[in-house]
Amino acid sequence: MTTTDPLQVLRRVTFFDSLSADEHRKLSALLQPVTFKAGETIVKEGDSGDKWYVLTEGMVVVERADLIGQNVNLAVLGPGESFGESALLDEQTRRATVRSLAPIHGLALDRADIARAEEAVPGISARLRRRLDLLTLDKTLKRASPFARLPDDTVWSLARQLETLNAQQGDVIVREGEEADCFYLVRSGRLEVRRGAKRLAVLLGGDSFGEVAILTGGRRNATVQALEDSELLFLSKSDFEATVNAHTGLADYFRELVGIRYRGAPGQHLLLPDPIATVMPTLGSRRRQRYWRTLLVGVLVFALLTGLAQLGAGPAAVYAVLAIGS
Amino acid sequence: MQYLAESNILSERPRELALTAVLAAGVGLPLAIGVQQHAGLLPGSLLPAVLIALIEEPAKLLGVLWILSQPSLRFRMDGLIYGAAAGMGFAAFETALYGLARVDFVAALLGTLWLRAVLSPFSHGTWTAIVSATIVRQRAAGQVHGIPRVLAAFGCVVVLHSLWNWRPLDFPLSLAWLLLVGVASVILLRTVMHQASLEETSSVLALAPEFRNPPPAHGETLKCVGCGRVAPVGVHYCPRCGLALRRPSAQ
Numbered sequence: 146m147t148t149t150d151p152l153q154v155l156r157r158v159t160f161f162d163s164l165s166a167d168e169h170r171k172l173s174a175l176l177q178p179v180t181f182k183a184g185e186t187i188v189k190e191g192d193s194g195d196k197w198y199v200l201t202e203g204m205v206v207v208e209r210a211d212l213i214g215q216n217v218n219l220a221v222l223g224p225g226e227s228f229g230e231s232a233l234l235d236e237q238t239r240r241a242t243v244r245s246l247a248p249i250h251g252l253a254l255d256r257a258d259i260a261r262a263e264e265a266v267p268g269i270s271a272r273l274r275r276r277l278d279l280l281t282l283d284k285t286l287k288r289a290s291p292f293a294r295l296p297d298d299t300v301w302s303l304a305r306q307l308e309t310l311n312a313q314q315g316d317v318i319v320r321e322g323e324e325a326d327c328f329y330l331v332r333s334g335r336l337e338v339r340r341g342a343k344r345l346a347v348l349l350g351g352d353s354f355g356e357v358a359i360l361t362g363g364r365r366n367a368t369v370q371a372l373e374d375s376e377l378l379f380l381s382k383s384d385f386e387a388t389v390n391a392h393t394g395l396a397d398y399f400r401e402l403v404g405i406r407y408r409g410a411p412g413q414h415l416l417l418p419d420p421i422a423t424v425m426p427t428l429g430s431r432r433r434q435r436y437w438r439t440l441l442v443g444v445l446v447f448a449l450l451t452g453l454a455q456l457g458a459g460p461a462a463v464y465a466v467l468a469i470g471s
Numbered sequence: 472m473q474y475l476a477e478s479n480i481l482s483e484r485p486r487e488l489a490l491t492a493v494l495a496a497g498v499g500l501p502l503a504i505g506v507q508q509h510a511g512l513l514p515g516s517l518l519p520a521v522l523i524a525l526i527e528e529p530a531k532l533l534g535v536l537w538i539l540s541q542p543s544l545r546f547r548m549d550g551l552i553y554g555a556a557a558g559m560g561f562a563a564f565e566t567a568l569y570g571l572a573r574v575d576f577v578a579a580l581l582g583t584l585w586l587r588a589v590l591s592p593f594s595h596g597t598w599t600a601i602v603s604a605t606i607v608r609q610r611a612a613g614q615v616h617g618i619p620r621v622l623a624a625f626g627c628v629v630v631l632h633s634l635w636n637w638r639p640l641d642f643p644l645s646l647a648w649l650l651l652v653g654v655a656s657v658i659l660l661r662t663v664m665h666q667a668s669l670e671e672t673s674s675v676l677a678l679a680p681e682f683r684n685p686p687p688a689h690g691e692t693l694k695c696v697g698c699g700r701v702a703p704v705g706v707h708y709c710p711r712c713g714l715a716l717r718r719p720s721a722q
Contacts, residue, residue, distance in 0.1 A: 212717040213707055214691055289715065293707070294680065346697055351707075351715030394680060401677035402713045404611070405545065 151176040151252050154201045158225050160276065164266060171265030176252035181245045188243040194232035195256040197273075200224050203249035209241040211288040212351050219284050220297070221246070230277040233259045234270065241284065279304050282378070289351035290330055291398050292388075303388065307378040312336075312371040318354075321368045325358030328385040334375020340367045345406075347372065356399050357406050359385055366407065472555040472596060478668065479548050480675060480682070481710060482701050491553050492560025495534025495599070499557070500564050503530035514636040524632035528625065531561045531599045538603070539610060543698035543711035546674065547608040547667035551660075554603025558596035566591065593653030594635055597660045598628040604663050608670075631656050678713055679706030691718065 151173035155161050161169065179198065181187050188194060190209055200222060207220040207228060219241060222228060228243050233256055254262060263270050282304040286292045292300055307330070312318055318329060321340060330353045338346040338354065345367060348354060358365045359382050380388070389396050476483055506526050512519040534557030538544050544553070566587040573579040605624035609617020634652045638645055675682050682703055690704035697714035709716055 211707065212715055213693060213705075214718045215687060215705070291708070346712070346714065349696065349715065349717070351717065397677040398708075401674055404674075405542075405713045 151178070154199060154225075154252055158199055158227065160227060160272075168266045172262060172269075175258045175262055175265065176254055179249075179251050179253045181249040181251075183245055183247050183249075185245050185249075186242060187245060187249070188229055188239050188241070190239050190242045192239050193237045194229055194239045195237065196253040197227060197229045197233045197256075198243075199227045199252045199254075201250045201252060203245060203247040203251075205243050205245050205249065207241050207243050209284065209288055211293075217288045217293070219287050230273050230280065232256055234274055234277060240281070282307060285332055285378070286330075289332075291353060291395065291402075294394060295388075295392055299388070299392070303380070306384050307380055310377040310379055312375045312377055314371055314373050316371045318369045318371065318377065319365045319367075321365050323365045325355060325363075325365055326382050327379040328355040328359060328382070329353060329369075330378040330380075332376040332378055334377075335372040336375055337370050337372050338367050339370065353402075355379075356385070356389075357403050360389070360399060360403050361407060472552065472559050475548075475552045475555050475600065475664065478664065479552060480668075480671060481546070481548075481703065483549070483552055484700070488553065488556045491534045491537075491556040492563070493534075494537070494560070495531050495557035496560040496564035499527075499530035499533040500561055500568075502533070503527045503561075504568070506530075515638045517633070517637050517639075520636035520638075521629070521633040523636050524629045527561075527595075528598065528602065528629055528632060531557050531595065532602060532606075533557075534560060535599070535603045535606075538607060543695075543700055543709075544607065545611045545711065546671045547604045547663070548671045550604035550607030551600045551664055551667055554600035555596045557603065558594075558599030559591065561599070562587070562591040562595035565595075590649060590653060593649075593656055594632070597653075597656045598632055601656075601660055601663055602628050604667055608667075627659070631659070675703075675706075675710040678708045678710050679703070681705050681707065682710075693718065 152169060155164075155169045155173050155176070161172070164172070176199070179196075181203075183203075187198065187205060201224055204221060204223045205228065206218055207222065208216045209219055211217045229239075231240060233254065237256075259270065279301075283301055286300045286304060286307075292303055295303070309332075310318070310329075312334070318336065319325075331348050331350055333350050336348045336354075337344055338348060348369070354367075354369050355365075357363075389399055472488070476488070503526050507523060510522065512523050512526075514520055514523055535550070535553050538549065538553055544550075566584060569583050569587060573583055602621070602624050605621050606617075609620050631652060635649065635656075638648075640648050679702075682705070684705065686704040692701055692704055693716045694701050695709035695712060695714060695716055697709060698712040700709070700711050702709050702711075702716050707716055708714065
């Protein structure tokens with residue numbers, strides 16, 4: 146896509162696929178051409194924004210600091226893709242930084258023209274809103290969730306599957322003993338995890354809950370209650386299981402998390418005592434058998450020496466027993 | 472103890488290590504000495520040697536019992552390190568008492584201090600580390616079901632301690648005897664430590680795969696808001712409690 150003709154550009158943007166030729170023409174009249182040099186910061190997180198951009202040539206990277214303060218590459222966008230939707234809607238503060246990776250040619254729609262765009266394409270604001278919501282979810286998953294390391298298309302697919310739950314202070318999200326039907330991810334707010342009357346943890350943005358009952362096939366082993374108004378994302382049990390089963394790294398993560406949260410819960414496998422396996426668990430079974438034999442000989446020698454000592458035997462007898470034992 | 476702590480991929484709190492050593496020495500040692508004196512036990516022959524081991528090993532564990540109230544200290548490696556701290560604290564104070572008992576005889580005093588200083592890493596610290604590691608590991612798997620394994624480890628350690636206390640041979644062969652038991656103890660410790668290290672690395676990588684990568688140049692040391700412990704630089708989820716890590720200013 147090297148053309149800078151707004152009409153030609155719009156026809157190739159997936160987001161505008163469903164527009165009629167007339168709507169394409171009216172909308173294109175509102176777009177202004179823009180150019181940026183390679184390495185330039187087009188949009189900066191925290192700055193106020195007033196434009197939405199569509200790329201016609203070049204590539205940009207979208208970055209934002211995650212919870213631990215590291216920059217995360219949220220997306221790399223190319224021709225036909227857009228960024229800065231939030232500036233057209235209710236938010237003026239940029240939520241991410243966008244840098245050009247190559248010389249950029251693009252088109253921009255000014256915030257002041259959104260009313261005219263709505264006249265040209267009725268419902269465009271609502272469509273932008275839906276897209277923005279999905280993009281925001283996608284960014285949340287990439288910067289503050291256990292799903293951050295999944296491939297981009299998987300995260301995007303998850304963003305479409307997740308639903309939002311706004312919990313008010315005091316709301317009980319899951320109750321101990323209930324059947325499990327959903328997995329939850331905390332987007333914002335504070336929630337308390339309780340077993341009986343005992344507080345186990347306080348969950349904040351980026352934390353998750355609900356995986357234990359799903360992955361162990363049991364019931365909820367704790368109650369989770371909102372300590373303040375909180376925003377949660379939830380995924381159905383079947384979607385969660387499918388996602389976890391499809392990604393080994395994610396399965397390892399949740400297996401470990403279940404290990405931490407499920408400690409001491411009933412139904413765990415009862416292992417028979419095996420002192421050799423206890424103190425030398427890395428040994429193979431053949432080597433373990435050999436150590437068992439050695440241990441038994443050692444115990445016999447020890448018992449014999451005890452007996453000799455009680456009988457007042459001298460060093461010669463001790464040496465003899467040790468020699469036989471060895 | 473320092474070797475164990477430095478071998479750990481997660482950090483420990485020095486103050487807690489010191490507290491563990493002091494607890495084992497301040498609570499466990501007087502208790503053990505009191506019981507031994509009441510029973511009139513002296514090391515040398517086999518039966519008292521076994522009884523002393525049966526008294527001292529649980530006494531040292533008093534220093535690490537507090538770990539059971541800390542779910543975030545969930546790794547066998549934590550048990551090893553805090554157990555070694557308890558054992559070494561116990562041994563240090565016991566050595567001091569032995570020294571004080573021989574304070575009128577300088578040569579005997581020095582000889583005792585030297586011998587115990589050299590041998591103590593092979594004995595008390597090692598044994599308590601092994602039992603403590605098993606306790607922590609089995610607690611993570613479920614407290615009740617782990618008891619047989621804890622008893623098994625305890626049994627192994629009591630046998631080693633008894634053999635250590637027992638004096639079947641005269642000097643200088645008695646030194647070779649101690650060396651033999653000490654080496655057996657250290658081999659056991661190394662085996663447990665190897666497994667502990669593998670387990671811990673696997674757990675940490677499952678929760679925080681970023682740990683595989685070198686820490687970021689401008690990474691910040693963060694403390695988990697859940698368990699209050701410092702996490703390795705660059706990881707996103709606390710390897711100890713699983714909660715999300717965040718800068719204080721993060722939304």
